[in-house]
Every structure is written in C-alpha cells, then in structure tokens.
Amino acid sequence: MNAGKPEEHPAVPALADVLISEVGPRDGLQSVAATMPTADKLRWIDALAAAGLREIEVGSFVPAHLLPQLADTAEVVRHARGHGGLTVMALVPNQRGAQAALRAGVHKLTVPLSASEAHSLANVRKTREAMVDEVAAIARLRAEAAPRVRLEVGLSTAFGCTLQGAVAEDDVIRLAEACVRAGVDEVGLSDTTGMANPAQVRRLFIRLRAAIGGHAGAAHMHNTRGLGLANCLAAFDVGVRTFDASLGGLGGCPYAPGASGNVVTEDLVFMFEAMGVSTGIDITRLLAARQPLAAGLPGEPIYGMTAEAGLPKGFVQGNPRV
Amino acid sequence: MNAGKPEEHPAVPALADVLISEVGPRDGLQSVAATMPTADKLRWIDALAAAGLREIEVGSFVPAHLLPQLADTAEVVRHARGHGGLTVMALVPNQRGAQAALRAGVHKLTVPLSASEAHSLANVRKTREAMVDEVAAIARLRAEAAPRVRLEVGLSTAFGCTLQGAVAEDDVIRLAEACVRAGVDEVGLSDTTGMANPAQVRRLFIRLRAAIGGHAGAAHMHNTRGLGLANCLAAFDVGVRTFDASLGGLGGCPYAPGASGNVVTEDLVFMFEAMGVSTGIDITRLLAARQPLAAGLPGEPIYGMTAEAGLPKGFVQGNPRV
Numbered sequence: 080m081n082a083g084k085p086e087e088h089p090a091v092p093a094l095a096d097v098l099i100s101e102v103g104p105r106d107g108l109q110s111v112a113a114t115m116p117t118a119d120k121l122r123w124i125d126a127l128a129a130a131g132l133r134e135i136e137v138g139s140f141v142p143a144h145l146l147p148q149l150a151d152t153a154e155v156v157r158h159a160r161g162h163g164g165l166t167v168m169a170l171v172p173n174q175r176g177a178q179a180a181l182r183a184g185v186h187k188l189t190v191p192l193s194a195s196e197a198h199s200l201a202n203v204r205k206t207r208e209a210m211v212d213e214v215a216a217i218a219r220l221r222a223e224a225a226p227r228v229r230l231e232v233g234l235s236t237a238f239g240c241t242l243q244g245a246v247a248e249d250d251v252i253r254l255a256e257a258c259v260r261a262g263v264d265e266v267g268l269s270d271t272t273g274m275a276n277p278a279q280v281r282r283l284f285i286r287l288r289a290a291i292g293g294h295a296g297a298a299h300m301h302n303t304r305g306l307g308l309a310n311c312l313a314a315f316d317v318g319v320r321t322f323d324a325s326l327g328g329l330g331g332c333p334y335a336p337g338a339s340g341n342v343v344t345e346d347l348v349f350m351f352e353a354m355g356v357s358t359g360i361d362i363t364r365l366l367a368a369r370q371p372l373a374a375g376l377p378g379e380p381i382y383g384m385t386a387e388a389g390l391p392k393g394f395v396q397g398n399p400r401v
Numbered sequence: 402m403n404a405g406k407p408e409e410h411p412a413v414p415a416l417a418d419v420l421i422s423e424v425g426p427r428d429g430l431q432s433v434a435a436t437m438p439t440a441d442k443l444r445w446i447d448a449l450a451a452a453g454l455r456e457i458e459v460g461s462f463v464p465a466h467l468l469p470q471l472a473d474t475a476e477v478v479r480h481a482r483g484h485g486g487l488t489v490m491a492l493v494p495n496q497r498g499a500q501a502a503l504r505a506g507v508h509k510l511t512v513p514l515s516a517s518e519a520h521s522l523a524n525v526r527k528t529r530e531a532m533v534d535e536v537a538a539i540a541r542l543r544a545e546a547a548p549r550v551r552l553e554v555g556l557s558t559a560f561g562c563t564l565q566g567a568v569a570e571d572d573v574i575r576l577a578e579a580c581v582r583a584g585v586d587e588v589g590l591s592d593t594t595g596m597a598n599p600a601q602v603r604r605l606f607i608r609l610r611a612a613i614g615g616h617a618g619a620a621h622m623h624n625t626r627g628l629g630l631a632n633c634l635a636a637f638d639v640g641v642r643t644f645d646a647s648l649g650g651l652g653g654c655p656y657a658p659g660a661s662g663n664v665v666t667e668d669l670v671f672m673f674e675a676m677g678v679s680t681g682i683d684i685t686r687l688l689a690a691r692q693p694l695a696a697g698l699p700g701e702p703i704y705g706m707t708a709e710a711g712l713p714k715g716f717v718q719g720n721p722r723v
Contacts, residue, residue: 244715274713276675277634304713305668305706306675309630312599316638346627353598353628384627391596391626393566 095359097351098134098321100297101127101344103372104155105136105170107329108148110340111379117151119375121158126368127326128162131360135159136168136189136323140176153183160184168231172203177217178224187229188221190214191269192258194251195240198271202235207250211257218262231265231296232258233323237283239274248283252290265296267321270310273303273340277313284317299323300342307342308350315356322347326365327372328382345369349385352396362396417681419673420456420643422619423449423666425694426477427458427492429651430470432662433701439473441697443480448690449648450484453682457481458490458511458645462498475505482506490553494525499539500546509551510543512536513591514580516573517562520593524557529572533579540584553587553618554580555645559605561596570605574612587618589643592632595625595662599635606639621645622664629664630672637678644669648687649694650704667691671707674718684718 104124108115115123120137127135137159138152152169159167168187171177180188192210193199199207214232221230237251255266268283280298288295298314298321300307311322325341345365348358366386373381426446430437437445442459449457459481460474474491481489490509493499502510514532515521521529536554543552559573577588590605602620610617620636620643622629633644647663667687670680688708695703 239713239715241714244713272713273710274716276672278676278678303706303710304671305665306630306672308628309634309672312631312634343627349626350598350628350631354600356600384625388595388625391561391566391594392563393561394596 095133096320096357097315099132099344099348099351099358099360100134100136100168100321100323101132101326102136102299102323102341103127103325103327103329103344105139105149106323106341107325107327109139109146110330111148111376113376113379114148115375117154119371120151120155123326123368123371123375124155124159125162126364126371128159128165130362130364130368131358132365133164133359134166134168134187134321136170139170139172140179140183141170141172153179156180156183156185160186166229171217173213174216174220177220181221181225181228185228187231188217189231189233190217190263191233191235192254193236193240194234194254195236195243195246197242198236198240201242207254211254211261214258214263215261222262229264230262231267232263233267233269233297233299234258235269235271237268238270238276238279239272241272241274248286251283252286255287255291255294259291259294263294265294265321266291267296267299267323269299269323270301271299273301273306275300275310276306277309280310280313281317284314284319288318295319297321297323301340302328302342303340308346311342311347312350315351324348327369327386329372329376329379343383343385345383345385349390353394357397362390416679417455418642418679419637421454421666421670421673421680421682422456422458422490422643422645423454423648424458424621424645424663425449425647425649425651425666427461427471428645428663429647429649431461431468432652433470433698435698435701436470437697439476441693442473442477445690445693445697446477446481447484448686448693450481450487452684452686452690453680454687455486455681456488456490456509456643458492461492461494462501462505463492463494475501478502478505478507482508488551493539495535496538496542499542503543503547503550507550509553510539511553511555512539512585513555513557514576515558515562516556516576517558517565517568519564520558520562523564529576533576533583536580536585537583544584551586552584553589554585555589555591555619555621556580557591557593559590560592560598560601561594563594570608573605574608577609577613577616581613581616586616587643588613588616589618589621589645591621591645592623593621595623595628597622597632598628599631602632602635603639606636606641610640617641619643619645623662624650624664625662630668633664633669634672637673646670649691649708651694651698651701665705665707667705667707671712675716679719684712
C-alpha cells in the first residue's frame with residue numbers, strides 16, 4: 080500500500096445496482112459534541128467495510144481547531160485504505176485541505192459548494208463564484224499531483240435554504256455546469272435543509288443529467304420532515320445510482336429532537352434490498368455496525384426504524400419476491 | 402339532518418388531487434390504553450374537519466367490552482355528520498356492527514379482511530373465505546337498508562404478515578375480486594405490518610387496478626421501517642388517489658418505541674402539497690389539530706417530523722415551484 084498513489088476505484092461495485100456512500104464518520108461525527116476516539120472510529124469503519132460498504136467519507140481536512148472531532152482524519156484515511164475495494168473519501172473545503180487529503184492518500188475528494196448565495200456566505204464566507212474558483216484550483220491540484228483520485232462536488236442547499244428560502248433551479252444547474260468545466264468528475268445534489276420533495280427531486284436530477292450527463296452524481300437526502308426515503312426513491316426512479324446516507328441517521332442538520340438529519344443507511348439499504356435493488360451490503364452485518372458506533376459515542380441517540388422493528392419475518396436478502 | 406338517510410359523498414373532494422382519509426379516531430384510539438373522553442374526540446374531529454379533511458374514520462362498531470375506547474362511536478358519528486361535505490366512516494367487523502353503523506348514520510362502512518389466512522384466524526377466528534361471506538352479507542344489508550352508503554374493504558396484511566411471513570400476491574388479488582363480486586364499492590390494500598416496499602406497492606396496486614378497475618381503493622401504509630411515505634409515493638405513481646393516515650402517527654402496529662405504525666397525516670400532506678399535489682387540506686390548521694389530540698390523550702407520544710421541524714422557510718401551500 081502506497082499512500083501517495085491511490086488506485087482508481089469504480090463508482091459502483093460489481094454486482095450491485097446502487098452505491099450507498101456512508102457519510103457518518105464525517106457528516107455524523109462533525110455534528111456531535113463528543114469526539115469519538117480514533118480507535119473506535121477505526122473499529123466502526125472496519126464494521127462498515129465488513130458489511131460491504133464500498134465508499135465511506137471517513138473525515139474532513141479542515142483546521143483541527145474548527146473541527147477537533149475530525150483532527151485524526153489523516154490517520155483514519157491511512158487505516159481505511161487497508162480495506163481492499165473500499166473508496167476512501169474525505170471532505171475538503173479548499174486547496175489546503177485538498178493537499179492534506181492527497182498526502183494522506185484518499186481515493187476521492189468531496190467539496191461542498193452552496194447553491195444558495197446566503198448559505199455560502201454564512202458558511203464559508205465566500206460567494207458561490209469564489210467557491211467555483213476554489214474548486215477549479217483543487218481540480219488543477221488533483222490533475223497535477225494525483226490524477227487517479229476522483230473529485231466530487233456536493234451542491235448543498237440545492238433544494239432550498241433555511242436562510243434565503245427557495246433556491247433557483249437554474250442556479251443549481253449553472254453551478255453544476257461550472258463545476259464540470261472546472262474539472263470535477265461528479266456533481267451531486269444535497270438536501271442540506273430537508274426541504275426537498277419527490278417531484279422537485281425528479282425534476283432537478285433530470286435537469287442535472289441533461290446538463291452534465293455522466294457527471295451527475297449522488298443524491299444526499301435528509302429526513303428532516305420524514306421524506307428522506309421517498310426522495311431517494313424519487314431520485315432512483317430518474318436514474319440516480321449513488322446515495323449518501325449515515326448509519327443510525329447520525330448528523331445532518333437536525334432542527335429538533337428526534338428529527339434526524341441524514342437518511343438512515345440501514346433503512347435505505349432495507350428499502351432497496353426489499354425492492355430487489357442490490358446494494359452489495361449485507362443488512363445483518365450493517366445492523367451490527369451500529370454497535371461500534373454506539374460504543375464510540377456513549378449516550379448519543381442512534382436512529383433507525385429498521386433496527387427498532389427488526390427485519391420482517393421471512394425476509395431474505397436478494398430474494399424480494401418470495 | 403336525518404341520521405337514517407345519509408347523503409352520497411364524492412370520493413375525492415372538488416379541487417383536490419388526492420383524498421387523505423384520517424383514521425386516527427378509530428385506528429389510533431383503539432391502539433392506546435387510555436380512553437379519550439367523548440368531548441375531546443368531538444373537539445379533535447372538529448379540528449380535523451376545519452383543516453379540510455373530507456373523510457374521517459371516526460370509530461368502530463364492535464362490542465364495547467372489546468374496545469371500550471370506541472364505545473361512544475354512535476354518538477361520535479352523529480356529531481361528525483354535522484360537518485357538511487365530510488364523509489363519516491366507521492369500521493365494522495360483521496353484520497351486527499354494520500347494522501349499528503347504519504342506524505347511527507355513517508356515510509361509509511369499512512370492513513377489514515386479512516389477506517393472510519394465519520392473521521385472519523388469529524384476529525377474527527374466521528377463515529378468509531368465511532370473511533368474504535360476511536362481507537357479502539354486509540353488502541346485502543347495505544343494499545336493502547341504505548343503498549347510498551359506501552362500502553369499502555381494507556385487505557390487511559396485503560404486503561406480508563408477522564405470523565406467516567410472505568402473503569401470495571395472487572391471494573390478495575383473488576380476495577379483492579371476491580369482494581367486488583360480493584358487492585363492495587372499493588377494495589384498499591393495507592400494509593398492516595410495515596413490510597411493504599415501493600416495488601411491491603407498485604406491482605400490487607397495478608395488478609389490483611387491472612383486476613377490479615375503478616373499485617381499486619386506498620393505500621393504507623405503515624411507517625414501521627421508515628418506508629411509509631416512500632410507499633405512498635409509489636402508490637401515487639401508479640394511480641392511487643386515496644391514502645389512509647393518522648394524525649401524529651397514532652396507532653397502527655408499533656413494534657418498538659418510536660417506531661410508529663400509521664403514516665403521519667401531517668408528513669403525508671406536507672409531501673403531497675410540496676409536490677404540488679393538492680390535498681384540499683390546510684397544513685397549518687392540520688398541525689393545529691395536534692393540540693386537541695394531545696389534550697385528549699395526556700402523556701401519549703404524538704409523532705411527526707414536519708411538526709417537529711416546522712414548515713420550510715418560504716413554504717407557500719399551493720405554490721410549490723416558488
């Protein structure tokens with residue numbers, strides 16, 4: 080294993096119909112006050128890999144004083160790279176983060192870019208156009224230093240913004256096109272605020288694919304108002320095949336107790352597998368991966384309806400039409 | 402108002418795309434240990450009607466010693482009939498219940514019939530065939546005594562059963578056809594156990610419509626494994642236009658704390674309205690109807706993600722593409 084030369088990884092694992100991209104170790108852990116000890120993170124990631132997850136966002140390369148929960152991301156990346164076939168992804172907000180991520184040996188970089196100008200200014204103190212320039216600089220850096228590393232942009236607040244309200248669909252598409260011109264491989268759409276509805280999801284992902292073709296990326300849906308799985312279904316219906324989710328629904332933007340942010344990985348995998356859509360994930364092992372998560376974050380609420388109810392009587396994975 | 406001669410009511414209210422059928426006062430209240438005082442029930446139903454609900458299952462005509470929570474159903478029916486345009490529905494398990502319901506003046510009877518033989522025997526100590534005979538007797542009674550009253554059968558465990566596991570789709574369709582031959586107006590499908598998935602929902606409702614045409618009725622989905630709204634979306638996609646739901650997710654078959662059974666009316670209405678699918682319901686008033694529900698059932702958990710998160714910034718009902 081050579082940390083400086085990551086291998087290329089396919090977007091969807093062999094024999095699976097969809098790719099479930101686990102974001103809990105980044106999106107989840109940055110949202111909780113407690114810091115999960117590194118050893119617990121590694122055990123959790125090992126359990127996720129053992130369940131068959133093929134892409135995990137393992138951390139974020141941001142200054143440690145901003146997100147002390149993720150200060151060990153380089154170490155986590157090096158460990159996660161030991162899992163054959165796993166795409167190790169990290170969030171980077173800027174060139175400095177991208178440099179650190181490439182040094183650590185990630186397979187994939189993901190850069191958040193707000194579709195809402197108000198959210199962009201509030202979140203990173205940059206206009207959206209300035210963030211497109213930053214993305215272009217990251218793409219150049221990647222092309223020079225590590226051309227086989229994949230580069231993704233997640234367009235946050237793509238379905239609405241808690242600061243400015245509605246976000247124009249034309250803005251979302253224009254930014255996606257600008258990112259592809261800047262050299263990005265995939266552009267996904269994120270419902271950061273849980274405002275999306277299935278009709279909007281279908282409309283916007285259809286437009287996205289029409290605009291940027293095979294560069295159209297993941298659906299990152301939130302369950303803030305209970306529509307997370309319905310929105311994933313809507314995205315699947317129009318051809319989306321990569322879905323972000325978080326084990327136990329950890330993280331996202333919860334507005335209220337019980338109103339978890341991220342779509343729960345276990346529930347999403349159950350939905351697809353029950354439909355006969357293969358995820359490549361063993362759902363029993365996936366449910367078992369909640370244990371190391373809970374152990375590493377004592378007292379933190381872990382969500383998930385499938386885990387609470389258990390699998391249905393007679394449920395056999397890969398055999399949905401019993 | 403003449404309790405002996407209910408008027409005919411349209412299935413879908415004017416100017417609405419879908420009919421949301423509120424089942425909380427029956428399905429919800431029969432599932433909780435406490436008995437809501439009659440005066441509180443009436444206040445709750447008034448609030449639901451004020452929000453624009455056009456069909457409410459207000460109770461059940463079963464012996465009072467079996468369901469003391471619903472012993473006042475006849476009184477509730479008489480009160481609910483005072484709301485112009487509201488279809489007042491009650492559950493009846495047999496001819497005796499149907500007679501009592503017709504005497505009280507309901508507009509619509511709903512009869513549960515298990516698609517699973519094991520569930521039917523466990524629940525009503527009758528085979529499915531014996532229940533079809535009972536339905537036929539109820540249909541004859543209705544034709545003689547109150548031909549304008551509508552008669553619905555809800556096929557419970559249509560998507561799977563906690564006792565026998567899988568339920569054959571052919572059995573579901575065969576029973577639906579038998580019910581229509583027996584004189585039933587509408588046959589709906591109920592995911593009593595929260596085992597349905599969107600692919601199965603689409604498949605089975607398509608088959609149902611192919612078999613019984615315009616007699617195909619409501620989708621009654623549960624949120625046991627988090628798929629309630631996704632399953633409603635799937636049903637909508639294949640032409641279903643009537644959806645059962647329960648305010649605050651009260652009732653259903655909860656298997657675990659937090660795993661509410663019935664789809665939450667507020668979340669379902671939010672989903673449709675956000676999509677631009679008109680429900681005829683004022684979502685702000687609907688959220689306000691949680692107050693009398695909570696007041697009548699002190700200490701009972703009331704669910705709902707939309708209520709917890711609030712409506713999105715800038716959300717304007719009837720104007721989804723702002």
